[in-house]
Amino acid sequence: MQQAANGCTQRNGVSEEHSEHTSQQNGTDVSPESNAINGGPNGDITPKIMDKTSQDIVRLIGQHLKTIGLDRTADLLMQESGCRLDHPAAAKFRQHVMDGDWAKAEHDLMELKSLLDGSSQSLIEMKFLLLEQKYLEYLEDGRVLDALHVLRTELTPLQHETERVHELSSYMMCVGREELQLRAVWDGKGIKSRTQLMDKLQTYLPPSIMLPPRRDQFPCETIQILNDHCDEVWFCRFSPDGLKLATGSKDTTVVIWDVDPETLTCTHRKTLEGHSYGVAYIAWSPDSTHLIACGPEDCPELWIWNIESDDLRVKMSQSAEDSLTSCSWHRDGKKFVTGGIRGQFYQCDLEGNVLDSWEGVRVNCLWCRSDGKTVLAADTHHRVRSYNFDDLTDSNILQEDHPVMAFSVNATDRLALLNVATQGVHLWDLQDRCLVRKFQGVTQGHFTIHSCFGGVNQDFVASGSEDNKVYVWHVKRELPIATLTGHTRTVNCVHWNPVFHQMLASVSDDCTIRIWGPKKHRSSSSKSSETGFGETPSSSTNGNAWHDMCS
Incomplete structure (x- = not known):
């Protein structure tokens, strides 16, 4: 007999209180003499001696067995191996x-x-x-x-x-x-x-003490390839409710996709046309009912779509000299900000009326903070500055040495993720105003690449790259834990589903959208369709991704 991992005294998976009456293994009666696994005639289990890698693998298997409800099998595995899931x-x-x-x-x-x-x-x-x-x-x-x-x-x-x-x-x-x-x-x-x-x-405990949760839910394989766009795809964004995906392309369209939470796949819902400059940026309203589409740097227009009715609510254009290339919604969903590198920076209502403007701010990217007042803007001076339209105050938040091409902020409003020209992906603490981490691996030149936070508690970071790959990091580690391959040209944007954390989308100059999910969903999504399930084999090229996450 030996103390089981869950604290119960067991012999071959049978509780002590039943051991006087029956001694079974896998449901078959066996004699006392044969009732031993790698042990003596009394049924004592002698733990194996294993190296660290083998122990890590056994612990991962044990964790998965617990996840699918095979608790006794997992306990037996821990006894025989001499390992334990958690301290x-x-x-x-x-x-x-x-x-x-x-x-x-x-x-x-x-x-x-x-x-x-x-x-x-x-x-x-x-x-x-x-x-x-x-x-x-x-x-x-x-x-x-x-x-x-x-x-x-x-x-x-x-x-x-x-x-x-x-x-x-x-x-x-x-x-x-x-x-x-x-x-x-x-x-x-x-x-x-x-x-x-x-x-x-x-995240504060070494993996040797407690295994990180839900490894099997990590998006590491392409489970769907969407081919509806006919030119480079520049941007993608899941809706806040997680049930829709919007993709914008050089082909002048936005495609709205419905998300199936069970299969983690997308089906075509609607194509929104008429964006004559192409669609380089998209922002969903907080309630997932409206969407703003912006064009590239020479675009003086933006479009506000009502997604529930699939109607264009308003096409906004103040001047042919404007550049409206980025936007962000305030938390109440009643106002938004927009701007571009020609010096326009507006606060507007849902009808496209300019409520306030800030002169002379050349904007690369915008983000409305959760206080409902403050707007962060990355400008052409390699800075991210804070602007308050209520009291007309502004201040410097952070300074980079190279252009900030795009940035996003996590749900706690504390961390900012910057894509910096020629440098890659940088993590900043907005409260302490300090650079926390420079993530390694990604290839970033002077093109605009969009990265994102994601996963449970937004503990992960993902980014596209000019080497045709998607890189994934843990927020506390500089080296990637996974490198996702499959695209054949620059990956312009990635976005993690904010509700269904097993789902990640990426878009590329190869004109495709890839939906990434856990390995188990690939087999369950084997049905072929005109959108192209699994046309090209692809997966994480980092064979040690899971080992890296727990070591």
Whole structure:
């Protein structure tokens, strides 16, 4: 007999309480003498001696067995191999987090201190995440005094992320759980938000202590190739609800695709025509009902489409001398900003009326921040600056040494991902105004390449490249964890589905759109169609991608 990985005493997968009456393996009666696996006549299991690579593989197999419900098989595998999925202290920590037992989770955290990457700072950051969830759950439950106690006596003394603490304090004014969840961009008390919290906490733990979650859900294979465009495809963007994909092309069209969450594939819904300069940028409204399409640098027009009715709401053009090449929606979906490199920078309503303008700002890319007031703009001086149309103030946020061709901001409004000419993909912290990381591998010249955050908790980064590949990194690692091949010309843009995290889209000068998903979806999507399922074999060329993620 041996202690099983889940804490139960088992012999060949049968619990101790049943062992007096029956001793079975795979449902077949066996004699006591034969009831042993790699062990002695008493059924004791002798663990194998394996190198680290073999242990990692066994742990991954065990994790997958648990995922599909074969818990006893996974436990047996761990016993025979001498491996364990998670460190006992980490497993206990996970359970207490998922149960919402915050006092025990904090106690567990102290036990894990010696195992953390980065030690004391990591401990503070993990404790902050725990207390943030605890605070939000108290607010949702109406326990305002308890929430205030957490804020004043637990969060504030950490002296960590002061601006975030101020933001959390403002949630005290929320009227009801719906407003709280909306303002906090939080899924509410329950399994979903606690799972997301646990995913964040796991990034601080070495994979030898706790395996990262859901490897089998990673988009690493082409599961669909879409060929509806007849020229270079310049841009792609999933809708905020994850159920639609828009692609823009040099062929002057935007194609709207419906997303099937089960198969992670797309079907043609509508082709929006008449963009005479081509479509180089697309922005969805927050409610996924409207879409703005912009052209390349010499385009003085933009188009606002109502996607529910497939009608053109307005075609906006102030002057033939304008350049309207980028846009971004404010969070309320009632206003947007647009601009270009000829010095136009407008704030407009849904009818295309210019409400405000900022003179002389030559814009490469725009992003509306979550406060509903501030707009970030990458300009021709290699900067990203902040503009507030309400009080007409502006300030410098960051400075690069080369042109910022495009950028995006993550859901927390804290990190910015920049595609920098001749340099590649850079990660900046907007609050601390510092360069965090330069991602390696991508080929970036002077063409506009669009990258994105994605995956669960937006822990990953993906970018197109001029070497015809898609590169994927973990936000905390400079080297790519996967390199996706299949396109035959420059990959101009990639976008991760914000809801169905197993789905990634990429578009290229080879006139195709590729939909990437987990390997298991490739076989389930084997049906051929006129849009071209699986026409060209393609996959991650990084054979050690999963090993890299856990080592």
